[in-house]
Amino acid sequence: MSDDPKGAPRYMGIPTFMRTPYTPDGKGLDIALAGVPYDGGVTNRPGARHGPRQIRDLSSLTRSIHHVSKLKPFDVARVGDVGDVPFTSVYDPEKTMDEITDFFSTIHKTGAMPLTAGGDHSITFPIMRAIASLKKPIGMVHVDAHTDTWGPFQGSKFHHGGPFRLAVEAGILDPKRTVQIGIRGAQNTDEGWNYSRDSGMRVIFMEEFTEIGVQAVIAEARRVVGDGPTYISFDVDGLDPIYAPGTGTPEIGGITTIEAQALLRGLGGLDLVGADVVEVSPPFDQTGNTAIVAATMMFEILCLLAERVSTR
Ligand SMILES: [Mn+2]
Structure with missing residues:
Protein backbone atom coordinates (compact mmCIF):
# COMPACT_ATOMS: atom_id res chain seq x y z
CA MET A 1 0.00 0.00 0.00
CA SER A 2 1.23 3.45 -0.79
CA ASP A 3 2.82 4.86 2.33
CA ASP A 4 1.08 8.21 2.37
CA PRO A 5 2.74 10.22 5.16
CA LYS A 6 -0.57 11.99 5.68
CA GLY A 7 -2.34 8.66 6.07
CA ALA A 8 -2.93 6.59 9.16
CA PRO A 9 0.09 5.41 11.17
CA ARG A 10 1.34 2.05 9.94
CA TYR A 11 0.64 0.29 13.23
CA MET A 12 -3.09 0.98 13.05
CA GLY A 13 -5.90 -1.10 11.67
CA ILE A 14 -6.50 -4.78 10.95
CA PRO A 15 -3.24 -6.25 9.62
CA THR A 16 -3.02 -7.44 6.05
CA PHE A 17 0.25 -8.28 4.27
CA MET A 18 2.12 -4.96 3.83
CA ARG A 19 -1.12 -3.06 4.55
CA THR A 20 -2.51 -3.98 1.14
CA PRO A 21 -6.28 -4.15 0.61
CA TYR A 22 -7.97 -7.41 1.59
CA THR A 23 -9.12 -8.84 -1.74
CA PRO A 24 -10.40 -12.37 -1.09
CA ASP A 25 -11.44 -13.12 -4.68
CA GLY A 26 -8.13 -11.87 -6.11
CA LYS A 27 -9.95 -10.06 -8.90
CA GLY A 28 -8.07 -7.20 -10.51
CA LEU A 29 -4.76 -8.05 -8.84
CA ASP A 30 -1.39 -8.47 -10.53
CA ILE A 31 0.17 -9.91 -7.38
CA ALA A 32 -1.76 -11.84 -4.73
CA LEU A 33 -0.26 -11.99 -1.24
CA ALA A 34 -1.54 -15.19 0.38
CA GLY A 35 -1.21 -17.09 3.64
CA VAL A 36 -1.05 -20.84 4.14
CA PRO A 37 -1.35 -21.44 7.90
CA TYR A 38 -0.38 -25.12 7.89
CA ASP A 39 2.41 -27.02 9.66
CA GLY A 40 1.13 -30.59 9.51
CA GLY A 41 4.18 -31.48 7.43
CA VAL A 42 6.92 -30.66 9.95
CA THR A 43 9.35 -33.38 10.96
CA ASN A 44 10.33 -31.71 14.22
CA ARG A 45 9.41 -28.41 15.89
CA PRO A 46 5.96 -27.09 14.86
CA GLY A 47 4.49 -23.57 14.88
CA ALA A 48 4.69 -22.46 11.24
CA ARG A 49 0.89 -22.54 11.08
CA HIS A 50 1.08 -19.23 12.96
CA GLY A 51 3.48 -17.75 10.38
CA PRO A 52 1.03 -15.90 8.11
CA ARG A 53 -0.66 -14.07 10.99
CA GLN A 54 2.65 -13.00 12.54
CA ILE A 55 4.13 -11.97 9.18
CA ARG A 56 1.00 -9.94 8.41
CA ASP A 57 1.41 -8.14 11.72
CA LEU A 58 5.13 -7.40 11.33
CA SER A 59 4.76 -6.57 7.62
CA SER A 60 2.94 -3.40 8.67
CA LEU A 61 6.48 -2.01 8.94
CA THR A 62 6.79 -2.28 5.14
CA ARG A 63 7.30 1.01 3.29
CA SER A 64 6.76 1.76 -0.36
CA ILE A 65 10.08 2.63 -2.12
CA HIS A 66 12.90 0.10 -2.49
CA HIS A 67 16.04 1.80 -1.24
CA VAL A 68 18.38 0.43 -3.95
CA SER A 69 16.27 0.21 -7.11
CA LYS A 70 13.94 3.08 -6.09
CA LEU A 71 11.12 0.92 -7.45
CA LYS A 72 7.65 1.62 -6.06
CA PRO A 73 6.08 -1.85 -6.32
CA PHE A 74 2.64 -0.73 -5.21
CA ASP A 75 2.60 1.90 -7.96
CA VAL A 76 3.59 -0.41 -10.83
CA ALA A 77 1.50 -3.44 -9.83
CA ARG A 78 -1.89 -3.98 -8.24
CA VAL A 79 -1.13 -5.83 -5.00
CA GLY A 80 -3.65 -7.22 -2.53
CA ASP A 81 -3.99 -9.70 0.33
CA VAL A 82 -6.19 -12.64 -0.72
CA GLY A 83 -6.29 -14.08 2.79
CA ASP A 84 -5.52 -17.59 3.98
CA VAL A 85 -6.34 -20.94 2.43
CA PRO A 86 -9.65 -21.85 4.14
CA PHE A 87 -8.83 -25.31 5.47
CA THR A 88 -11.55 -27.82 6.31
CA SER A 89 -9.43 -30.97 6.82
CA VAL A 90 -6.11 -30.15 8.50
CA TYR A 91 -5.94 -33.68 9.96
CA ASP A 92 -5.93 -35.16 6.44
CA PRO A 93 -2.67 -34.17 4.69
CA GLU A 94 -3.74 -35.28 1.22
CA LYS A 95 -7.01 -33.35 1.36
CA THR A 96 -5.15 -30.36 2.80
CA MET A 97 -2.77 -30.42 -0.17
CA ASP A 98 -5.81 -30.50 -2.51
CA GLU A 99 -7.36 -27.52 -0.72
CA ILE A 100 -4.15 -25.54 -1.18
CA THR A 101 -4.08 -26.39 -4.89
CA ASP A 102 -7.77 -25.42 -5.28
CA PHE A 103 -7.18 -22.04 -3.59
CA PHE A 104 -4.17 -21.19 -5.75
CA SER A 105 -5.88 -22.44 -8.92
CA THR A 106 -8.62 -19.88 -8.31
CA ILE A 107 -6.02 -17.13 -7.92
CA HIS A 108 -4.06 -18.36 -10.94
CA LYS A 109 -7.19 -18.13 -13.11
CA THR A 110 -7.55 -14.44 -12.26
CA GLY A 111 -4.10 -13.89 -13.78
CA ALA A 112 -2.50 -12.80 -10.50
CA MET A 113 0.92 -14.08 -9.45
CA PRO A 114 0.98 -15.53 -5.93
CA LEU A 115 3.47 -14.45 -3.28
CA THR A 116 2.79 -16.70 -0.31
CA ALA A 117 3.72 -16.75 3.37
CA GLY A 118 3.83 -20.24 4.94
CA GLY A 119 3.32 -22.49 6.61
CA ASP A 120 5.85 -25.27 6.45
CA HIS A 121 7.58 -26.16 3.18
CA SER A 122 5.12 -28.93 2.30
CA ILE A 123 2.82 -26.18 1.00
CA THR A 124 4.99 -25.40 -2.04
CA PHE A 125 4.19 -28.62 -3.93
CA PRO A 126 0.40 -27.97 -3.97
CA ILE A 127 1.03 -24.32 -4.95
CA MET A 128 3.19 -25.50 -7.85
CA ARG A 129 0.42 -27.88 -8.93
CA ALA A 130 -1.84 -24.85 -9.31
CA ILE A 131 0.50 -22.65 -11.34
CA ALA A 132 2.59 -25.15 -13.34
CA SER A 133 1.48 -27.66 -15.92
CA LEU A 134 2.92 -30.74 -17.61
CA LYS A 135 3.11 -28.67 -20.77
CA LYS A 136 5.14 -26.00 -19.05
CA PRO A 137 7.11 -27.33 -16.06
CA ILE A 138 8.66 -24.54 -14.03
CA GLY A 139 12.19 -23.94 -12.85
CA MET A 140 13.05 -22.83 -9.34
CA VAL A 141 15.48 -20.77 -7.32
CA HIS A 142 15.33 -22.47 -3.92
CA VAL A 143 16.96 -20.98 -0.81
CA ASP A 144 17.08 -23.48 2.05
CA ALA A 145 19.35 -25.41 4.41
CA HIS A 146 17.72 -28.62 3.14
CA THR A 147 17.09 -29.94 -0.37
CA ASP A 148 13.53 -31.01 0.54
CA THR A 149 13.80 -33.90 -1.91
CA TRP A 150 13.52 -36.72 0.60
CA GLY A 151 11.18 -39.68 0.14
CA PRO A 152 8.26 -40.75 2.37
CA PHE A 153 8.69 -40.28 6.12
CA GLN A 154 6.52 -41.84 8.83
CA GLY A 155 4.21 -43.24 6.19
CA SER A 156 3.55 -39.99 4.31
CA LYS A 157 5.09 -38.25 1.33
CA PHE A 158 3.43 -34.93 2.26
CA HIS A 159 6.03 -33.72 4.76
CA HIS A 160 8.16 -30.57 4.59
CA GLY A 161 11.27 -32.51 3.60
CA GLY A 162 9.85 -33.75 0.31
CA PRO A 163 7.90 -31.18 -1.76
CA PHE A 164 10.42 -30.90 -4.59
CA ARG A 165 10.73 -34.64 -5.12
CA LEU A 166 6.92 -34.72 -5.42
CA ALA A 167 6.98 -31.81 -7.88
CA VAL A 168 9.62 -33.50 -10.06
CA GLU A 169 7.74 -36.83 -9.94
CA ALA A 170 4.55 -34.98 -10.95
CA GLY A 171 6.36 -33.54 -13.95
CA ILE A 172 5.66 -29.91 -12.99
CA LEU A 173 9.15 -28.95 -11.73
CA ASP A 174 12.07 -29.23 -14.15
CA PRO A 175 15.01 -30.48 -12.04
CA LYS A 176 17.50 -29.32 -14.67
CA ARG A 177 16.18 -25.77 -14.21
CA THR A 178 16.31 -25.99 -10.41
CA VAL A 179 19.02 -24.49 -8.22
CA GLN A 180 19.15 -25.14 -4.47
CA ILE A 181 21.18 -22.60 -2.47
CA GLY A 182 22.50 -22.70 1.09
CA ILE A 183 22.23 -26.45 1.66
CA ARG A 184 23.94 -27.70 4.84
CA GLY A 185 23.57 -29.64 8.06
CA ALA A 186 23.95 -33.31 8.93
CA GLN A 187 21.29 -35.78 7.83
CA ASN A 188 20.38 -39.32 8.87
CA THR A 189 20.50 -40.55 5.28
CA ASP A 190 21.92 -39.04 2.10
CA GLU A 191 19.05 -40.05 -0.18
CA GLY A 192 17.60 -36.54 -0.50
CA TRP A 193 20.95 -35.01 -1.47
CA ASN A 194 21.42 -37.89 -3.92
CA TYR A 195 17.94 -37.42 -5.39
CA SER A 196 18.67 -33.74 -6.06
CA ARG A 197 21.99 -34.54 -7.72
CA ASP A 198 20.79 -37.56 -9.69
CA SER A 199 17.69 -35.77 -10.99
CA GLY A 200 19.88 -32.98 -12.34
CA MET A 201 19.31 -30.19 -9.83
CA ARG A 202 22.19 -27.78 -9.21
CA VAL A 203 22.90 -27.96 -5.48
CA ILE A 204 25.00 -25.16 -4.00
CA PHE A 205 26.06 -26.28 -0.56
CA MET A 206 26.87 -23.52 1.93
CA GLU A 207 30.59 -24.21 1.67
CA GLU A 208 30.51 -23.47 -2.08
CA PHE A 209 28.38 -20.37 -1.45
CA THR A 210 31.03 -19.07 0.96
CA GLU A 211 33.85 -20.03 -1.39
CA ILE A 212 32.51 -18.38 -4.58
CA GLY A 213 30.48 -15.52 -3.08
CA VAL A 214 27.00 -14.21 -3.69
CA GLN A 215 27.61 -12.62 -7.11
CA ALA A 216 28.88 -15.93 -8.52
CA VAL A 217 25.90 -17.71 -6.94
CA ILE A 218 23.58 -15.25 -8.70
CA ALA A 219 25.31 -15.90 -12.04
CA GLU A 220 25.02 -19.65 -11.56
CA ALA A 221 21.34 -19.42 -10.52
CA ARG A 222 20.56 -17.36 -13.63
CA ARG A 223 22.43 -19.83 -15.83
CA VAL A 224 20.47 -22.76 -14.39
CA VAL A 225 16.95 -21.31 -14.62
CA GLY A 226 17.53 -19.51 -17.92
CA ASP A 227 14.64 -17.63 -19.47
CA GLY A 228 11.86 -20.14 -18.74
CA PRO A 229 9.11 -19.73 -16.12
CA THR A 230 10.67 -19.70 -12.67
CA TYR A 231 9.43 -19.91 -9.09
CA ILE A 232 11.29 -18.61 -6.03
CA SER A 233 10.95 -20.64 -2.83
CA PHE A 234 12.63 -19.08 0.19
CA ASP A 235 12.85 -21.14 3.37
CA VAL A 236 13.94 -18.91 6.26
CA ASP A 237 16.09 -21.76 7.57
CA GLY A 238 18.38 -21.07 4.60
CA LEU A 239 19.42 -18.05 6.65
CA ASP A 240 21.73 -18.44 9.61
CA PRO A 241 19.62 -18.89 12.77
CA ILE A 242 21.26 -15.80 14.23
CA TYR A 243 19.07 -13.87 11.75
CA ALA A 244 16.10 -16.23 11.71
CA PRO A 245 15.91 -18.26 14.92
CA GLY A 246 12.13 -18.64 14.75
CA THR A 247 11.97 -21.71 12.58
CA GLY A 248 11.44 -25.43 13.07
CA THR A 249 14.72 -26.95 11.90
CA PRO A 250 17.49 -24.33 12.19
CA GLU A 251 21.00 -25.09 10.90
CA ILE A 252 23.99 -22.96 11.89
CA GLY A 253 26.50 -21.68 9.33
CA GLY A 254 23.92 -20.16 6.99
CA ILE A 255 23.30 -17.22 4.69
CA THR A 256 23.27 -13.68 6.13
CA THR A 257 20.31 -11.38 5.57
CA ILE A 258 22.33 -8.95 3.43
CA GLU A 259 23.60 -11.85 1.29
CA ALA A 260 20.03 -13.08 0.84
CA GLN A 261 18.86 -9.59 -0.14
CA ALA A 262 21.71 -9.31 -2.67
CA LEU A 263 20.85 -12.75 -4.02
CA LEU A 264 17.20 -11.85 -4.51
CA ARG A 265 18.06 -8.48 -6.10
CA GLY A 266 20.23 -10.41 -8.55
CA LEU A 267 17.20 -12.27 -9.91
CA GLY A 268 15.65 -9.29 -11.70
CA GLY A 269 14.42 -9.85 -15.23
CA ALA A 275 7.15 -17.20 -4.94
CA ASP A 276 6.88 -18.10 -1.31
CA VAL A 277 8.60 -17.47 2.02
CA VAL A 278 8.09 -20.37 4.40
CA GLU A 279 8.91 -21.92 7.78
CA VAL A 280 8.54 -18.92 10.11
CA SER A 281 7.52 -20.44 13.45
CA PRO A 282 6.36 -17.64 15.78
CA PRO A 283 6.52 -19.77 18.99
CA PHE A 284 10.32 -19.93 18.45
CA ASP A 285 10.53 -16.26 17.41
CA GLN A 286 10.55 -14.44 20.74
CA THR A 287 11.62 -11.07 19.36
CA GLY A 288 9.54 -11.19 16.19
CA ASN A 289 12.73 -10.71 14.18
CA THR A 290 12.25 -13.82 12.05
CA ALA A 291 8.86 -12.52 10.95
CA ILE A 292 10.39 -9.11 10.12
CA VAL A 293 13.08 -10.87 8.11
CA ALA A 294 10.42 -12.91 6.27
CA ALA A 295 8.30 -9.82 5.58
CA THR A 296 11.37 -8.00 4.26
CA MET A 297 12.33 -10.91 1.99
CA MET A 298 8.72 -10.88 0.76
CA PHE A 299 9.15 -7.18 -0.05
CA GLU A 300 12.37 -7.91 -1.97
CA ILE A 301 10.55 -10.62 -3.94
CA LEU A 302 7.49 -8.38 -4.39
CA CYS A 303 9.74 -5.85 -6.12
CA LEU A 304 10.95 -8.57 -8.52
CA LEU A 305 7.39 -9.65 -9.29
CA ALA A 306 6.22 -6.05 -9.70
CA GLU A 307 9.07 -5.37 -12.11
CA ARG A 308 8.03 -8.49 -14.04
CA VAL A 309 4.39 -7.28 -14.14
CA SER A 310 5.46 -3.86 -15.39
CA THR A 311 7.46 -5.30 -18.30
CA ARG A 312 5.08 -7.94 -19.65
MN1 LIG B 1 12.59 -26.21 3.30
Whole structure:
Protein backbone atom coordinates (compact mmCIF):
# COMPACT_ATOMS: atom_id res chain seq x y z
CA MET A 1 0.00 0.00 0.00
CA SER A 2 1.23 3.45 -0.79
CA ASP A 3 2.82 4.86 2.33
CA ASP A 4 1.08 8.21 2.37
CA PRO A 5 2.74 10.22 5.16
CA LYS A 6 -0.57 11.99 5.68
CA GLY A 7 -2.34 8.66 6.07
CA ALA A 8 -2.93 6.59 9.16
CA PRO A 9 0.09 5.41 11.17
CA ARG A 10 1.34 2.05 9.94
CA TYR A 11 0.64 0.29 13.23
CA MET A 12 -3.09 0.98 13.05
CA GLY A 13 -5.90 -1.10 11.67
CA ILE A 14 -6.50 -4.78 10.95
CA PRO A 15 -3.24 -6.25 9.62
CA THR A 16 -3.02 -7.44 6.05
CA PHE A 17 0.25 -8.28 4.27
CA MET A 18 2.12 -4.96 3.83
CA ARG A 19 -1.12 -3.06 4.55
CA THR A 20 -2.51 -3.98 1.14
CA PRO A 21 -6.28 -4.15 0.61
CA TYR A 22 -7.97 -7.41 1.59
CA THR A 23 -9.12 -8.84 -1.74
CA PRO A 24 -10.40 -12.37 -1.09
CA ASP A 25 -11.44 -13.12 -4.68
CA GLY A 26 -8.13 -11.87 -6.11
CA LYS A 27 -9.95 -10.06 -8.90
CA GLY A 28 -8.07 -7.20 -10.51
CA LEU A 29 -4.76 -8.05 -8.84
CA ASP A 30 -1.39 -8.47 -10.53
CA ILE A 31 0.17 -9.91 -7.38
CA ALA A 32 -1.76 -11.84 -4.73
CA LEU A 33 -0.26 -11.99 -1.24
CA ALA A 34 -1.54 -15.19 0.38
CA GLY A 35 -1.21 -17.09 3.64
CA VAL A 36 -1.05 -20.84 4.14
CA PRO A 37 -1.35 -21.44 7.90
CA TYR A 38 -0.38 -25.12 7.89
CA ASP A 39 2.41 -27.02 9.66
CA GLY A 40 1.13 -30.59 9.51
CA GLY A 41 4.18 -31.48 7.43
CA VAL A 42 6.92 -30.66 9.95
CA THR A 43 9.35 -33.38 10.96
CA ASN A 44 10.33 -31.71 14.22
CA ARG A 45 9.41 -28.41 15.89
CA PRO A 46 5.96 -27.09 14.86
CA GLY A 47 4.49 -23.57 14.88
CA ALA A 48 4.69 -22.46 11.24
CA ARG A 49 0.89 -22.54 11.08
CA HIS A 50 1.08 -19.23 12.96
CA GLY A 51 3.48 -17.75 10.38
CA PRO A 52 1.03 -15.90 8.11
CA ARG A 53 -0.66 -14.07 10.99
CA GLN A 54 2.65 -13.00 12.54
CA ILE A 55 4.13 -11.97 9.18
CA ARG A 56 1.00 -9.94 8.41
CA ASP A 57 1.41 -8.14 11.72
CA LEU A 58 5.13 -7.40 11.33
CA SER A 59 4.76 -6.57 7.62
CA SER A 60 2.94 -3.40 8.67
CA LEU A 61 6.48 -2.01 8.94
CA THR A 62 6.79 -2.28 5.14
CA ARG A 63 7.30 1.01 3.29
CA SER A 64 6.76 1.76 -0.36
CA ILE A 65 10.08 2.63 -2.12
CA HIS A 66 12.90 0.10 -2.49
CA HIS A 67 16.04 1.80 -1.24
CA VAL A 68 18.38 0.43 -3.95
CA SER A 69 16.27 0.21 -7.11
CA LYS A 70 13.94 3.08 -6.09
CA LEU A 71 11.12 0.92 -7.45
CA LYS A 72 7.65 1.62 -6.06
CA PRO A 73 6.08 -1.85 -6.32
CA PHE A 74 2.64 -0.73 -5.21
CA ASP A 75 2.60 1.90 -7.96
CA VAL A 76 3.59 -0.41 -10.83
CA ALA A 77 1.50 -3.44 -9.83
CA ARG A 78 -1.89 -3.98 -8.24
CA VAL A 79 -1.13 -5.83 -5.00
CA GLY A 80 -3.65 -7.22 -2.53
CA ASP A 81 -3.99 -9.70 0.33
CA VAL A 82 -6.19 -12.64 -0.72
CA GLY A 83 -6.29 -14.08 2.79
CA ASP A 84 -5.52 -17.59 3.98
CA VAL A 85 -6.34 -20.94 2.43
CA PRO A 86 -9.65 -21.85 4.14
CA PHE A 87 -8.83 -25.31 5.47
CA THR A 88 -11.55 -27.82 6.31
CA SER A 89 -9.43 -30.97 6.82
CA VAL A 90 -6.11 -30.15 8.50
CA TYR A 91 -5.94 -33.68 9.96
CA ASP A 92 -5.93 -35.16 6.44
CA PRO A 93 -2.67 -34.17 4.69
CA GLU A 94 -3.74 -35.28 1.22
CA LYS A 95 -7.01 -33.35 1.36
CA THR A 96 -5.15 -30.36 2.80
CA MET A 97 -2.77 -30.42 -0.17
CA ASP A 98 -5.81 -30.50 -2.51
CA GLU A 99 -7.36 -27.52 -0.72
CA ILE A 100 -4.15 -25.54 -1.18
CA THR A 101 -4.08 -26.39 -4.89
CA ASP A 102 -7.77 -25.42 -5.28
CA PHE A 103 -7.18 -22.04 -3.59
CA PHE A 104 -4.17 -21.19 -5.75
CA SER A 105 -5.88 -22.44 -8.92
CA THR A 106 -8.62 -19.88 -8.31
CA ILE A 107 -6.02 -17.13 -7.92
CA HIS A 108 -4.06 -18.36 -10.94
CA LYS A 109 -7.19 -18.13 -13.11
CA THR A 110 -7.55 -14.44 -12.26
CA GLY A 111 -4.10 -13.89 -13.78
CA ALA A 112 -2.50 -12.80 -10.50
CA MET A 113 0.92 -14.08 -9.45
CA PRO A 114 0.98 -15.53 -5.93
CA LEU A 115 3.47 -14.45 -3.28
CA THR A 116 2.79 -16.70 -0.31
CA ALA A 117 3.72 -16.75 3.37
CA GLY A 118 3.83 -20.24 4.94
CA GLY A 119 3.32 -22.49 6.61
CA ASP A 120 5.85 -25.27 6.45
CA HIS A 121 7.58 -26.16 3.18
CA SER A 122 5.12 -28.93 2.30
CA ILE A 123 2.82 -26.18 1.00
CA THR A 124 4.99 -25.40 -2.04
CA PHE A 125 4.19 -28.62 -3.93
CA PRO A 126 0.40 -27.97 -3.97
CA ILE A 127 1.03 -24.32 -4.95
CA MET A 128 3.19 -25.50 -7.85
CA ARG A 129 0.42 -27.88 -8.93
CA ALA A 130 -1.84 -24.85 -9.31
CA ILE A 131 0.50 -22.65 -11.34
CA ALA A 132 2.59 -25.15 -13.34
CA SER A 133 1.48 -27.66 -15.92
CA LEU A 134 2.92 -30.74 -17.61
CA LYS A 135 3.11 -28.67 -20.77
CA LYS A 136 5.14 -26.00 -19.05
CA PRO A 137 7.11 -27.33 -16.06
CA ILE A 138 8.66 -24.54 -14.03
CA GLY A 139 12.19 -23.94 -12.85
CA MET A 140 13.05 -22.83 -9.34
CA VAL A 141 15.48 -20.77 -7.32
CA HIS A 142 15.33 -22.47 -3.92
CA VAL A 143 16.96 -20.98 -0.81
CA ASP A 144 17.08 -23.48 2.05
CA ALA A 145 19.35 -25.41 4.41
CA HIS A 146 17.72 -28.62 3.14
CA THR A 147 17.09 -29.94 -0.37
CA ASP A 148 13.53 -31.01 0.54
CA THR A 149 13.80 -33.90 -1.91
CA TRP A 150 13.52 -36.72 0.60
CA GLY A 151 11.18 -39.68 0.14
CA PRO A 152 8.26 -40.75 2.37
CA PHE A 153 8.69 -40.28 6.12
CA GLN A 154 6.52 -41.84 8.83
CA GLY A 155 4.21 -43.24 6.19
CA SER A 156 3.55 -39.99 4.31
CA LYS A 157 5.09 -38.25 1.33
CA PHE A 158 3.43 -34.93 2.26
CA HIS A 159 6.03 -33.72 4.76
CA HIS A 160 8.16 -30.57 4.59
CA GLY A 161 11.27 -32.51 3.60
CA GLY A 162 9.85 -33.75 0.31
CA PRO A 163 7.90 -31.18 -1.76
CA PHE A 164 10.42 -30.90 -4.59
CA ARG A 165 10.73 -34.64 -5.12
CA LEU A 166 6.92 -34.72 -5.42
CA ALA A 167 6.98 -31.81 -7.88
CA VAL A 168 9.62 -33.50 -10.06
CA GLU A 169 7.74 -36.83 -9.94
CA ALA A 170 4.55 -34.98 -10.95
CA GLY A 171 6.36 -33.54 -13.95
CA ILE A 172 5.66 -29.91 -12.99
CA LEU A 173 9.15 -28.95 -11.73
CA ASP A 174 12.07 -29.23 -14.15
CA PRO A 175 15.01 -30.48 -12.04
CA LYS A 176 17.50 -29.32 -14.67
CA ARG A 177 16.18 -25.77 -14.21
CA THR A 178 16.31 -25.99 -10.41
CA VAL A 179 19.02 -24.49 -8.22
CA GLN A 180 19.15 -25.14 -4.47
CA ILE A 181 21.18 -22.60 -2.47
CA GLY A 182 22.50 -22.70 1.09
CA ILE A 183 22.23 -26.45 1.66
CA ARG A 184 23.94 -27.70 4.84
CA GLY A 185 23.57 -29.64 8.06
CA ALA A 186 23.95 -33.31 8.93
CA GLN A 187 21.29 -35.78 7.83
CA ASN A 188 20.38 -39.32 8.87
CA THR A 189 20.50 -40.55 5.28
CA ASP A 190 21.92 -39.04 2.10
CA GLU A 191 19.05 -40.05 -0.18
CA GLY A 192 17.60 -36.54 -0.50
CA TRP A 193 20.95 -35.01 -1.47
CA ASN A 194 21.42 -37.89 -3.92
CA TYR A 195 17.94 -37.42 -5.39
CA SER A 196 18.67 -33.74 -6.06
CA ARG A 197 21.99 -34.54 -7.72
CA ASP A 198 20.79 -37.56 -9.69
CA SER A 199 17.69 -35.77 -10.99
CA GLY A 200 19.88 -32.98 -12.34
CA MET A 201 19.31 -30.19 -9.83
CA ARG A 202 22.19 -27.78 -9.21
CA VAL A 203 22.90 -27.96 -5.48
CA ILE A 204 25.00 -25.16 -4.00
CA PHE A 205 26.06 -26.28 -0.56
CA MET A 206 26.87 -23.52 1.93
CA GLU A 207 30.59 -24.21 1.67
CA GLU A 208 30.51 -23.47 -2.08
CA PHE A 209 28.38 -20.37 -1.45
CA THR A 210 31.03 -19.07 0.96
CA GLU A 211 33.85 -20.03 -1.39
CA ILE A 212 32.51 -18.38 -4.58
CA GLY A 213 30.48 -15.52 -3.08
CA VAL A 214 27.00 -14.21 -3.69
CA GLN A 215 27.61 -12.62 -7.11
CA ALA A 216 28.88 -15.93 -8.52
CA VAL A 217 25.90 -17.71 -6.94
CA ILE A 218 23.58 -15.25 -8.70
CA ALA A 219 25.31 -15.90 -12.04
CA GLU A 220 25.02 -19.65 -11.56
CA ALA A 221 21.34 -19.42 -10.52
CA ARG A 222 20.56 -17.36 -13.63
CA ARG A 223 22.43 -19.83 -15.83
CA VAL A 224 20.47 -22.76 -14.39
CA VAL A 225 16.95 -21.31 -14.62
CA GLY A 226 17.53 -19.51 -17.92
CA ASP A 227 14.64 -17.63 -19.47
CA GLY A 228 11.86 -20.14 -18.74
CA PRO A 229 9.11 -19.73 -16.12
CA THR A 230 10.67 -19.70 -12.67
CA TYR A 231 9.43 -19.91 -9.09
CA ILE A 232 11.29 -18.61 -6.03
CA SER A 233 10.95 -20.64 -2.83
CA PHE A 234 12.63 -19.08 0.19
CA ASP A 235 12.85 -21.14 3.37
CA VAL A 236 13.94 -18.91 6.26
CA ASP A 237 16.09 -21.76 7.57
CA GLY A 238 18.38 -21.07 4.60
CA LEU A 239 19.42 -18.05 6.65
CA ASP A 240 21.73 -18.44 9.61
CA PRO A 241 19.62 -18.89 12.77
CA ILE A 242 21.26 -15.80 14.23
CA TYR A 243 19.07 -13.87 11.75
CA ALA A 244 16.10 -16.23 11.71
CA PRO A 245 15.91 -18.26 14.92
CA GLY A 246 12.13 -18.64 14.75
CA THR A 247 11.97 -21.71 12.58
CA GLY A 248 11.44 -25.43 13.07
CA THR A 249 14.72 -26.95 11.90
CA PRO A 250 17.49 -24.33 12.19
CA GLU A 251 21.00 -25.09 10.90
CA ILE A 252 23.99 -22.96 11.89
CA GLY A 253 26.50 -21.68 9.33
CA GLY A 254 23.92 -20.16 6.99
CA ILE A 255 23.30 -17.22 4.69
CA THR A 256 23.27 -13.68 6.13
CA THR A 257 20.31 -11.38 5.57
CA ILE A 258 22.33 -8.95 3.43
CA GLU A 259 23.60 -11.85 1.29
CA ALA A 260 20.03 -13.08 0.84
CA GLN A 261 18.86 -9.59 -0.14
CA ALA A 262 21.71 -9.31 -2.67
CA LEU A 263 20.85 -12.75 -4.02
CA LEU A 264 17.20 -11.85 -4.51
CA ARG A 265 18.06 -8.48 -6.10
CA GLY A 266 20.23 -10.41 -8.55
CA LEU A 267 17.20 -12.27 -9.91
CA GLY A 268 15.65 -9.29 -11.70
CA GLY A 269 14.42 -9.85 -15.23
CA LEU A 270 13.72 -13.59 -14.85
CA ASP A 271 10.38 -14.96 -16.05
CA LEU A 272 9.00 -15.22 -12.51
CA VAL A 273 5.63 -16.92 -12.01
CA GLY A 274 5.28 -16.85 -8.21
CA ALA A 275 7.15 -17.20 -4.94
CA ASP A 276 6.88 -18.10 -1.31
CA VAL A 277 8.60 -17.47 2.02
CA VAL A 278 8.09 -20.37 4.40
CA GLU A 279 8.91 -21.92 7.78
CA VAL A 280 8.54 -18.92 10.11
CA SER A 281 7.52 -20.44 13.45
CA PRO A 282 6.36 -17.64 15.78
CA PRO A 283 6.52 -19.77 18.99
CA PHE A 284 10.32 -19.93 18.45
CA ASP A 285 10.53 -16.26 17.41
CA GLN A 286 10.55 -14.44 20.74
CA THR A 287 11.62 -11.07 19.36
CA GLY A 288 9.54 -11.19 16.19
CA ASN A 289 12.73 -10.71 14.18
CA THR A 290 12.25 -13.82 12.05
CA ALA A 291 8.86 -12.52 10.95
CA ILE A 292 10.39 -9.11 10.12
CA VAL A 293 13.08 -10.87 8.11
CA ALA A 294 10.42 -12.91 6.27
CA ALA A 295 8.30 -9.82 5.58
CA THR A 296 11.37 -8.00 4.26
CA MET A 297 12.33 -10.91 1.99
CA MET A 298 8.72 -10.88 0.76
CA PHE A 299 9.15 -7.18 -0.05
CA GLU A 300 12.37 -7.91 -1.97
CA ILE A 301 10.55 -10.62 -3.94
CA LEU A 302 7.49 -8.38 -4.39
CA CYS A 303 9.74 -5.85 -6.12
CA LEU A 304 10.95 -8.57 -8.52
CA LEU A 305 7.39 -9.65 -9.29
CA ALA A 306 6.22 -6.05 -9.70
CA GLU A 307 9.07 -5.37 -12.11
CA ARG A 308 8.03 -8.49 -14.04
CA VAL A 309 4.39 -7.28 -14.14
CA SER A 310 5.46 -3.86 -15.39
CA THR A 311 7.46 -5.30 -18.30
CA ARG A 312 5.08 -7.94 -19.65
MN1 LIG B 1 12.59 -26.21 3.30
